[in-house]
Amino acid sequence: MANQSQTSEIEITLGKYPRVYKKDTPFWEDLYNYFANPTQMNRAEYNLICSKRDIKLWTTLNMKPHRSWKVSDAKKYFGIKGAGKELLNDFMEVWNEYQDLKKELKNAQETGKQIVLCV
Numbered sequence: 001m002a003n004q005s006q007t008s009e010i011e012i013t014l015g016k017y018p019r020v021y022k023k024d025t026p027f028w029e030d031l032y033n034y035f036a037n038p039t040q041m042n043r044a045e046y047n048l049i050c051s052k053r054d055i056k057l058w059t060t061l062n063m064k065p066h067r068s069w070k071v072s073d074a075k076k077y078f079g080i081k082g083a084g085k086e087l088l089n090d091f092m093e094v095w096n097e098y099q100d101l102k103k104e105l106k107n108a109q110e111t112g113k114q115i116v117l118c119v
Contacts, residue, residue: 010108011116012101019097021119025079027094035117045098047077052095059088 014021022028030044051074054065075081080090108115 009114009116010111011118012104012108014101014117014119017097017101019094020101022079026077027079045102048095048098051078051091055088055091059084 020028020031027044027047030047031042034040034042034044054069055071055074057063057065058071071087074091075087078091078094080087080094082090105115
């Protein structure tokens with residue numbers, strides 16, 4: 001779009017959020033499903049919030065949040081790697097990018113224009 005002020009659409013480039021926009025992760029799949037059908041709960045955001053708590057417990061206190069929790073499941077879901085502080089830092093990058101994307105979506109929604117996600 002050459003001039004967005006004259007159109008009724010706002011483009012949001014997902015390329016600015018490479019940690020969130022990883023097509024091969026279940027996190028992106030859940031987020032995409034929410035974007036396609038926003039009447040359902042945002043499972044990706046729910047998992048992100050719970051995983052923030054869980055990964056902080058695991059990396060700072062070496063404590064499992066519950067008996068069946070596995071750090072490898074969180075790593076696969078978000079496409080993150082590492083151990084200890086490195087894992088927490090990698091996860092927090094995903095968290096911060098998601099918060100930035102969410103803020104951009106909210107600002108675009110407040111304009112009343114249609115939001116177009118592009119790569």
